[in-house]
Amino acid sequence: MAFLGVFVFAGVGGESVGLEVSVNDYYDATNLADGWIYSANLDDDFVDDVNNLSPTKDSERQLVIDSVADFSNDPEITLHFIENNTISKFYLLEGEDVNVSDEDGVWLDKEFADAKHLKVGDNISFTFNGVTIEKEIKGLGYSPEYVYHASDSSIIPDFNKIGFAYLSYKAFPLSDVPYNVLLVDFDGSPTEYNDLLSDKLDGDYNSFVEQSEHPSVSQFSEEMDQHKMMGDIFPVVFILIALLILLTTMTRIIAHQRTQIGILKSVGYTNRGIIFHYVSYGFWLVLAGAILGLIIGPLTLPNLFYPSMSATYILPEWKPAWSMNFVYVAVLMVLSSLAVSFLAVRSISKENPADTIRPKAPKISSSGFVEKLGFWNKLGFNIRWNYRDAKRNKFRALMTIIGVIGCTALLVSAFGMYDGMHDLKEWEYSQINHYDSKLIIDDEASISSVDDIADEVNGDKLMEGAIEIESDTAKKSGSLLVLNDTSLVTPTDYDWNEIEIGDDEVSISQKMADLLDVGVGDTVKWHIMGSDKWVSTKIDKIHADPISQGFVMSADKLEDLDLNYTPTSIVTSEHVDKNYSDIKAVNSMDDMTSSWDEMTESMMLLVYILIFFACLLAIVVLYNLGLLSFTEIEREIATLKVLGFKTSALRRLLLTQNLWFTAIGFILGLPVGYYILDIMWQSSGDSFYILPSISISNFILTAVITFALSILVNLMFSRKIKKLDMVESLKGVE
Amino acid sequence: MSTLIEFKDVVKEYKSGDHVLRAMDNVNFTIDEGEFVVILGPSGAGKSTLLNLLGGLDSTTSGQIIVNGEHVENFNDNELTKYRAKNVGFIFQFYNLIPNLTAIENVELMKDIVDVNIDGNAVLDSVGLTGHANQFPAQLSGGEQQRVSIARAVAKQPAMLLCDEPTGALDSKTGVLILNLLQEMSNNKNTTVIIVTHNAILAEAADKVIRIKNGQIEDITINEHPKKVDELEW
Numbered sequence: 012m013a014f015l016g017v018f019v020f021a022g023v024g025g026e027s028v029g030l031e032v033s034v035n036d037y038y039d040a041t042n043l044a045d046g047w048i049y050s051a052n053l054d055d056d057f058v059d060d061v062n063n064l065s066p067t068k069d070s071e072r073q074l075v076i077d078s079v080a081d082f083s084n085d086p087e088i089t090l091h092f093i094e095n096n097t098i099s100k101f102y103l104l105e106g107e108d109v110n111v112s113d114e115d116g117v118w119l120d121k122e123f124a125d126a127k128h129l130k131v132g133d134n135i136s137f138t139f140n141g142v143t144i145e146k147e148i149k150g151l152g153y154s155p156e157y158v159y160h161a162s163d164s165s166i167i168p169d170f171n172k173i174g175f176a177y178l179s180y181k182a183f184p185l186s187d188v189p190y191n192v193l194l195v196d197f198d199g200s201p202t203e204y205n206d207l208l209s210d211k212l213d214g215d216y217n218s219f220v221e222q223s224e225h226p227s228v229s230q231f232s233e234e235m236d237q238h239k240m241m242g243d244i245f246p247v248v249f250i251l252i253a254l255l256i257l258l259t260t261m262t263r264i265i266a267h268q269r270t271q272i273g274i275l276k277s278v279g280y281t282n283r284g285i286i287f288h289y290v291s292y293g294f295w296l297v298l299a300g301a302i303l304g305l306i307i308g309p310l311t312l313p314n315l316f317y318p319s320m321s322a323t324y325i326l327p328e329w330k331p332a333w334s335m336n337f338v339y340v341a342v343l344m345v346l347s348s349l350a351v352s353f354l355a356v357r358s359i360s361k362e363n364p365a366d367t368i369r370p371k372a373p374k375i376s377s378s379g380f381v382e383k384l385g386f387w388n389k390l391g392f393n394i395r396w397n398y399r400d401a402k403r404n405k406f407r408a409l410m411t412i413i414g415v416i417g418c419t420a421l422l423v424s425a426f427g428m429y430d431g432m433h434d435l436k437e438w439e440y441s442q443i444n445h446y447d448s449k450l451i452i453d454d455e456a457s458i459s460s461v462d463d464i465a466d467e468v469n470g471d472k473l474m475e476g477a478i479e480i481e482s483d484t485a486k487k488s489g490s491l492l493v494l495n496d497t498s499l500v501t502p503t504d505y506d507w508n509e510i511e512i513g514d515d516e517v518s519i520s521q522k523m524a525d526l527l528d529v530g531v532g533d534t535v536k537w538h539i540m541g542s543d544k545w546v547s548t549k550i551d552k553i554h555a556d557p558i559s560q561g562f563v564m565s566a567d568k569l570e571d572l573d574l575n576y577t578p579t580s581i582v583t584s585e586h587v588d589k590n591y592s593d594i595k596a597v598n599s600m601d602d603m604t605s606s607w608d609e610m611t612e613s614m615m616l617l618v619y620i621l622i623f624f625a626c627l628l629a630i631v632v633l634y635n636l637g638l639l640s641f642t643e644i645e646r647e648i649a650t651l652k653v654l655g656f657k658t659s660a661l662r663r664l665l666l667t668q669n670l671w672f673t674a675i676g677f678i679l680g681l682p683v684g685y686y687i688l689d690i691m692w693q694s695s696g697d698s699f700y701i702l703p704s705i706s707i708s709n710f711i712l713t714a715v716i717t718f719a720l721s722i723l724v725n726l727m728f729s730r731k732i733k734k735l736d737m738v739e740s741l742k743g744v745e
Numbered sequence: 746m747s748t749l750i751e752f753k754d755v756v757k758e759y760k761s762g763d764h765v766l767r768a769m770d771n772v773n774f775t776i777d778e779g780e781f782v783v784i785l786g787p788s789g790a791g792k793s794t795l796l797n798l799l800g801g802l803d804s805t806t807s808g809q810i811i812v813n814g815e816h817v818e819n820f821n822d823n824e825l826t827k828y829r830a831k832n833v834g835f836i837f838q839f840y841n842l843i844p845n846l847t848a849i850e851n852v853e854l855m856k857d858i859v860d861v862n863i864d865g866n867a868v869l870d871s872v873g874l875t876g877h878a879n880q881f882p883a884q885l886s887g888g889e890q891q892r893v894s895i896a897r898a899v900a901k902q903p904a905m906l907l908c909d910e911p912t913g914a915l916d917s918k919t920g921v922l923i924l925n926l927l928q929e930m931s932n933n934k935n936t937t938v939i940i941v942t943h944n945a946i947l948a949e950a951a952d953k954v955i956r957i958k959n960g961q962i963e964d965i966t967i968n969e970h971p972k973k974v975d976e977l978e979w
Contacts, residue, residue, distance in 0.1 A: 392846070392854050399845035650841040653802060654897075655830025655858045657823070733822075737802050 016253020016344060017304030019624075021337040022312025023249075027238040029313050029331040034158065034231060037326055041100040043155040043222065044071075044194035046201060048208070050216035053190040057215055064211065066197040066204055071098040072190040074183065077454065078139035080174070082127065087595060088120075088137055089175040091154075092183045098194040099156050101177045102327055106131040106150030114181045116149035122325060123174025124151050137176070142184055158324050159230040168323065172596065218543050224488060226477075231324055233698070238316075248687070250340055252417055252628045257344070258351045259410055259635040261293055265355040266639055272359050282360045286353060293352045294345070301341040309333055315616065323610060397668045400644070407636050408672060414632030415676020416683055419717055421625035423684025424691065425618045426709035431692060431701045432611045435557040440604050442507050443556060446470075446499040446582035449598045456593035461578060464591050470583030471497035474569075474576060477540040478561055480519075482527035487697060489523050489561030491539065493569050499582045502563050505555040505702060514565045518552035522700035523560040537562070539574065546572045557700050626720060633669065633724040641665075641728060649737045662729040666722065673721040677714065749904060749937055750776040750799065755808035755818075757794055757960075768794040770960040772808070776905075776953065781931040781971065782939045783951035791960040792941045793909065799939070800833050800907050801825040813904060830858040834898030834906040836927075838913040840890040842882040848893045849878035855901040863900045872896045872926060888919035895926060905937040906930065912942075924950070924974045950974045 048061065053072055061070055074092040079085045096109045101118050103109065109118050117135065129135065129148060136145035157175050160168050180188045193216075197204050201221030208219050222228055268289065275285055313331035321329060401408045450470065452461055465472055474493035479486065494500060494512075501509045505521060512518045519529070529535055531550055538545045554563055566576040587597050641648075648661055688703040705713070757769035768791050776782050786792045797803040798810060801817060804825075810817040812832060820828055835841075842851050849865040856863050869878055872892040882890055891911060898906055908927065912920030924940075928950060931938040940947065948954045949972045956963040 392850065392857050395850060396843065396845050403845065646841070647843055647845075650837075650843065652826075653800070653829065653835055653841075654855070655826055655833075657826050657858075660857070 014300030014304045016250050016257070017301045017337070017341045018308040019249040019253075019304075019312070019620075020247075020308065020340055021305050021333075022308030024337055025309030025331040025333060026313035026316050027235070028334045029309070029329070030235050030238055032332040033326055033328055033330050034235070037102070037158075037328070038155050041102050041155040042098050042196070043228070044098045045197050045222050046195050046204060047220045047225065048193040048195060048216050049191060049218045049220070050193070051189075051191060053193050053216075057212070058193060060212055060215070061193060061195060061208075064197075064204075064207055066199045066207065067195055068198060069098060069196040071095055071194045073192045073194060074180070074188050074190050075192050076139050078137035081136045081138070081143075084172060085590075085595070086123065086127075086172045086174060088123070088173075090137060090139065091175065091177045092180045092188055092190075093177055094180050094190075096177075098196055099154065101150070101152055101154055103150050103152040104327070105152070106148070109150065109177060111179045112181055113149065113179045115147050116179070117146035117182070118150040118152060118177040119148050120157065120170075120174035120176060121151040121153060122168075122170040124148070126170040144182065144184060146178065146182060153325050153327055156225065156227055158326060159227045159234075160325070216543075218540070220540075229488070234320070234324065248417070248421065249624060250344065252421075252624065254344060254347060255410070255414060255417065256628065256631045256635070257297065257348050259414075259632055259639070261348055261352045262355050263635045263639045264293070265289060265352060265359065267642060269359055272356070273362075276360065282357075285360050286356045289356045290349060290352050294349050297345050297348045301345050305337055305341050309337070393664055393667050396664065397671065400640075400668065401671070404640065404643070407640055411633065411636045411669075411672040412676040412679070414628060414636070415673050415717065415721075416680040417632075418625045418629035418720070419677045419680025419713065420684035420687055421621050421628065422713040422716060423681060423705060423710075424687040425621035425625065426713055427684065427688040427703055427705045428614065428621075428691065429618050430704065430706045430709055431688070432614055434704070435699075435701055436604060436607055436611075438503070438507055438557050440600060440607070442501075442503055444500050444582075444600070445584075447584050447600055448582070448587040449603075450581040450583070450587060450591070451595045451598070452579055452581065453593045453595045460593045461581070464594065465581050468581065468583040468585050468587050470581040470585075471495060471499055472578035472581050473497065473500065474566070475579050478537050479540060480523065480527060480535050480537040480561065482529045482533070482535045484528045485526060487523065487526050487560075488540070489520075489698075490559045491561055492559070492563045493566055493576060494563065495566045495578075497582065499584060502554040502556065504553075510552065510554055512552055512554070512563055512565070514567045515571070516551035516564065517548045517568060518554045518563045519550045520560045520563075520700065521553055521555040522697070523562075524550070524553055526560070526697060544574070546574065548572065555700060558698060560698050560700065622716075626716065629717065629720040630724060633721060634727065637665070637669070637724055637728055640668075641731060645735065648732060649735055652732070652735065653737050658729065658733050661732050662725065665728055665732075666725045669721045669725050670718070673718055677717050680717075747778050748775050749778045749780075749813065751809075751811040752799075753809040753811070755798065755810060756806045757791075757798060757803070758806045768960050769798065769805075772957075772960075772962055774955055774962060774965055776937060776939065778904075778937055779931060779935040780937055780952045781928055781950070782937070782953045782955065783947050784939065784941045784955045784957065785943065785945055785948060786957040786963075787943060790957045792943075792957060794960075795957065796907055796909055796939075796941050799905075800835060801829045830901070832904040834901065834903035836891070836894050836898050836906060836908040836911045838910040840882070840887075840894045840914075842890055842893055842897070844882050847879050847881055848874060848885065848896075851882070851893055852896045852900050855897060859901040861901055865900070868896045868900045869893070871899075886919075887915050888922065891915060891919075891923050892926070895923070895930075899930060899934075899936065903936075905939055908938065908940040910942055911940060912944075921975060921977075928974050946977055947974075949977055 050057065058070060058072060061067055072094050074090075076090050076092075078088050078090050080088045093109075093111060095111050101109050103118070104121050106118070110116065119129065119135065124130070131148050131151060133148050134145055135148060136143055154175060154177070160173060160175065201223070205219050205221065208216070223232065272285055272289070276282075309331045313329075317329040448468075450464065450468070461472065464470070472495055474491070476491045477488060478491045479488045492500070502512060502518060504510050510518075519535075524530060527535060529550060531553060534547055534549045536545050536547050548562075569576050586599065590597075651661060651664075652658075685703055688705075692699065692701045692703055752772050752774050755769055755772045756767065759766045759768055772795070784792055784795060794803070798805055799812075801820065805818045808818065812828075815828075817825075817828060843854065846854065849869060852868050853863055853865040855861070866878060869875065872895050874889060874892050874896065877885060877889060882893065885893065895906075906927065911927065912923055915923065924947065927938050927940065930936045940951075948966070949968070951968060952971055954966040954968070956965070
């Protein structure tokens with residue numbers, strides 16, 4: 012048990028710490044930029060100005076431009092024309108090092124190259140702004156800016172359709188490269204740097220993005236947060252469970268050795284010798300388990316999670332890491348089991364050996380107020396006996412209830428997670444969005460051709476974009492959805508009821524409102540990412556959306572705010588599989604739901620692990636404590652059997668107690684599980700909005716599992732009752 | 746008086762590994778209804794084995810045990826349980842009361858296993874425990890606990906009371922009171938009482954004395970004029 016507890020703790024912990032270490036090593040090795048300054052015109056003067064700011068350590072200009080590579084599916088490749096390779100360096104895996112004065116070479120995304128079976132030495136051509144360039148692949152690798160890289164419309168990256176490439180500025184067809192991004196390394200906090208920039212160079216650039224706001228970085232750090240949450244909450248729960256199990260087991264084993272301890276004492280062993288013997292017996296086992304867990308946990312468990320993650324995120328290396336916390340926990344575990352066994356042995360060894368050889372004498376029970384109530388005398392023997400037994404053995408009762416609470420809480424959070432993921436999918440992909448296909452409009456497309464396509468597929472246009480919203484208390488990045496009178500995308504409230512957002516209204520999502528601490532009637536400032544035009548808006552409504560947090564408004568309202576309405580996609584209820592020149596990609600609802608399923612795979616794994624542990628916990632705790640109580644009441648059971656009670660009646664006697672405790676634990680476990688679930692969803696990242704809930708069927712399943720386990724454990728005891736040798740157990744004392 | 750119990754050629758063997766121990770070797774005797782019987786014998790003679798077989802706690806290797814015309818030796822576990830519930834009232838050396846239940850609850854417990862209406866207070870009165878009904882076993886003296894145990898045994902009106910060294914854990918004064926009570930039960934209520942003991946003095950008070958040794962019947966004596974327990978010289 013010690014092994015299992017430490018194993019899971021160190022394993023899950025090792026995964027989350029490992030992620031952090033892996034990604035930080037990667038960012039360090041490639042010197043990921045601390046910030047990005049976007050501007051249409053990055054001339055030498057501007058670069059000098061930035062370099063002259065005192066915190067600036069280094070800067071590098073790039074031209075970042077979207078292109079289409081020459082393949083039948085028109086994959087979208089982001090080209091980086093670079094002056095030098097010092098910030099956000101290309102991470103080379105194959106081929107030669109990046110040469111910033113090489114006119115003919117390109118350093119290509121390895122994932123894309125693999126998807127297209129491209130090798131170093133092959134040629135590839137890209138088209139952008141009507142120009143086509145053909146280059147030779149000099150190297151393959153990764154980039155720290157592309158840990159997470161997905162197209163606008165899908166969550167899971169499809170490396171057949173998307174990629175990036177690094178080229179020398181000399182590879183650009185014109186000698187005057189229109190640089191548009193300045194990567195900077197600086198000292199101090201990003202906020203200070205941002206303030207400094209807007210103070211000194213206001214108007215000379217469009218926007219500044221700090222490292223933590225970069226889409227790839229923020230997506231990955233959100234993922235890390237999720238894993239950290241997993242790495243923080245669950246291991247703690249597991250450790251507590253393991254501890255509970257360990258403690259009950261220790262108590263049981265030692266209680267079982269009672270007579271032997273008595274014999275050892277009566278033949279002359281010292282108390283100290285006895286305590287030492289029994290404590291060390293448990294100590295070595297627990298220590299061995301803990302050490303084994305410490306070693307094997309981080310080596311195995313992370314590898315269970317990494318494969319499903321590496322489908323979404325690109326890191327050169329996925330390594331588990333180790334933290335001193337694991338050792339502390341292991342030590343805590345060993346010490347507490349040591350303490351419990353010490354206390355248990357000491358209490359026995361303190362007794363007179365003559366008493367110790369006999370089974371433990373029953374404690375005196377006294378009548379409580381319950382017995383004085385009128386109905387007490389009408390209760391059956393079964394209930395009276397169980398009530399008094401529980402009263403006499405409060406520790407055992409408490410441990411049993413805690414065990415059941417743990418089991419129920421784990422089951423509720425596991426099933427709740429399952430339901431949450433399921434609800435989210437249902438909510439997002441059938442309640443809010445009910446189109447069949449989504450056509451992503453190319454950035455260069457003309458308005459008229461977009462309109463033509465929309466007409467042809469009977470579709471509605473919408474605009475989606477990244478925005479940043481600022482309230483008095485907080486600043487958050489979110490998303491903007493501009494609708495133009497469509498029935499295919501319908502915002503809902505948190506009860507999934509469709510809500511109407513008027514032409515002159517702005518609605519904010521519930522989660523975003525919570526994050527910004529604003530409500531209907533409040534005014535917030537916001538701007539579209541990539542533009543530094545801030546506008547103020549009054550919030551008229553609140554809607555709820557599970558995966559995108561921000562604003563929903565009409566095109567009219569957007570234009571009222573003096574912002575351009577530029578549709579980014581067309582949604583239609585028709586199934587489209589035709590290619591249009593002005594359409595970058597067509598995503599069907601099926602694609603989206605299946606990529607969602609893929610992304611939630613690792614969550615599901617966690618759900619199964621949780622359910623497994625919940626069951627294990629319930630069985631071991633109930634069995635341990637059941638056995639503990641069985642040894643104590645063996646004589647009573649034997650007496651009742653002699654008096655003529657049937658095995659079934661005696662089984663019912665024990666079952667009644669188990670069921671009572673299970674019922675109490677179950678009822679108390681529900682809010683605990685609900686609370687864990689709530690914490691989990693809250694820490695699942697800023698963009699998710701899921702209400703903790705559990706479906707009726709899973710709720711019933713939780714109840715069924717909990718009670719079934721309780722009955723199962725009881726069945727184990729009914730065999731013992733049947734086999735119980737009446738003559739022997741009654742003789743015991745003489 | 747009619748015969749209540751009959752042992753016919755009863756053999757009981759215990760096996761441990763290759764070793765066979767014959768604890769009961771061709772035992773034959775009868776006990777009549779309402780008799781006050783004392784079974785005497787030294788330790789290891791087979792007294793407890795006899796009691797266990799008669800009480801339905803153990804099964805014979807061969808031979809017949811007939812109680813009320815029924816063949817106990819053929820009973821399965823379930824039938825044995827029913828037999829114990831209906832016919833046998835046990836009284837143990839260490840009382841074996843249920844510590845979680847009060848005196849009266851220990852007695853009324855029997856309602857759960859037999860179809861007899863039990864007035865717990867009346868039964869406790871009859872064993873001289875008026876006023877102790879709501880005390881827990883741990884709050885009672887040894888003699889009082891044994892009385893509760895007798896009350897529990899007689900409450901269900903069994904065909905026989907089986908007493909295994911009922912005074913073994915009591916001082917002699919209290920022991921006499923308990924034995925007196927048992928004898929009265931036999932005389933006044935026509936209950937068959939079977940006491941297993943190694944205390945030979947008790948023989949004079951019995952209607953019938955069965956002496957066993959090495960698993961065999963040594964001797965069966967019938968006292969035409971048994972003494973009262975309190976007339977015995979202890």
